[in-house]
Amino acid sequence: MPNVTIRPKDIVIEVPEGDTIMGAAQAAGYYWPTTCGGEGRCTTCACTVISGMESLSPRGRSEERVLVEERGAGVLDTPLRLACQARVYGDVVVEKPGVRPPLS
């Protein structure tokens, strides 16, 4: 299974191929910031892709539209992705402050 590394805490999760970054993190018990609950509307889940962009599903029209509405057109030239929409097909490193490990 592909690994997703989440900075700055260097959390590493195994992600079943085709799952979203946020969905996989939540399934592993991690808290991931979200307002819309993963419906692709709030951009609260957005993360910066440090490496492995080619291992993610490409941005769909709806993801692009929401990102531009919330962050401006320049966002499409940045490595920002909605973690609730980006599907994982290989190892990826992302930056997302606020992701917290499961409470023990």
Ligand code: FES
């Ligand atoms: S969780 Fe709201 S856009 Fe991803």
